[in-house]
Amino acid sequence: MGKWICTVCQYVYDPAVGDEDSGIAPGTSFEDLPEDWVCPDCGVEKDMFEPYED
Numbered sequence: 001m002g003k004w005i006c007t008v009c010q011y012v013y014d015p016a017v018g019d020e021d022s023g024i025a026p027g028t029s030f031e032d033l034p035e036d037w038v039c040p041d042c043g044v045e046k047d048m049f050e051p052y053e054d
Contacts, residue, residue, distance in 0.1 A: 004030045005052035009042040012052055 001015040013019065013033075018026040019040055024033060030049065038045055 001027075001029045003052040003054065004049040006039045006042065006044060007048050007050055008044050009039065011039050011041040012054075013049065 003015070004013045005011070006013075013030055015029050016026060018024040018028050019033075019037070021040055022037060024037070030046075033046060035046070039048070
């Protein structure tokens, strides 16, 4: 379960944290996010994210 980064605003989705504001529990992998999930910072869709290496 790696992190993913938004290519538009640089928001990093961390599966260990999830996205509480969107109802995504910690431990949810990026691949398991709902298809209608969008970046919580800028609103773009999942296809605008790429794997993040920190």
